[in-house]
Amino acid sequence: MNSLDELTHELFTFFNGFSSWENSVIKTSELSVSEAHAIEILGTHGQMKMKTLAGHLGVTTGTTTVTVDRLEKKDYARRESVKEDRRIHLITLTQKGQQAFAEHHQYHSNLTEQILSVLSNEENEQLINLLKKINAEAF
Amino acid sequence: MNSLDELTHELFTFFNGFSSWENSVIKTSELSVSEAHAIEILGTHGQMKMKTLAGHLGVTTGTTTVTVDRLEKKDYARRESVKEDRRIHLITLTQKGQQAFAEHHQYHSNLTEQILSVLSNEENEQLINLLKKINAEAF
């Protein structure tokens, strides 16, 4: 196996590991995958309108309407209207939504610690530098 | 922001970049996400029975039945029966399925090259070592 194939294999093994970890975490909550994603985006970037949220989720506004309907029904988020433009609804996390976001973030930190625990301090430094570089330039 | 939070942020940015890249690649094909996953698993591990495939996909055998039905209808895979145990169906990629797998693998290699292009040779070495270690021990 050449070096490119080897790296490809390790990259996608890593990605798949992350994926299944993420899915199993979400399954412990009362949220669906799409609801959890919406909460993560709203928690990270703050309130935003439907169209922006749909963009972050990578789905249509129609799909986002359904997702936000369910979040609203379960009291994780609510629509707020804007005086300046009455077409726009700002989606905002409720108290319960913010708490769910904080819990999810805690799970993320746990996984990071799990990863760090198998690395030396020097490797930890390397990892963060590599990721910064890749995130900034490669995607 | 402390160092743990920083690494968590970079890790999940990396993961999300990978995710949306993967989804956009699948959308260019005539395959759904679950069909593409099944093909990737069959291409990587070779033919396997329904239950094993379901395990790899992380879904029930009922769900897998539907997925394989569609792959069979579109001529990407077929069920083969086994003399020794007539309950078992081995799922095998057809020619067309193998070609789809090869194409998908090529896309993966392209992404790897894209990532490598922003790294030095030394960083490339570091990345592969870190991933090997994490994949082997952390998940």
Added chain:
DNA sequence: ACAATTAGTTTGAATATCAAACAATCATCA
């Protein structure tokens, strides 16, 4: 004012998924 654009919702259809019931086959052991 009115035509074009924009934001979001609704609708209809395809796909995804699960749990539970089911059918076929195999294994055990009395």
Added chain:
DNA sequence: TGATGATTGTTTGATATTCAAACTAATTGT
């Protein structure tokens, strides 16, 4: 050898996810 229990995969009924396209309401530009 035959009855019972376990295993493999399919089917069923229900709910969730998603899209494209049609639609409504509001804003903007001319």
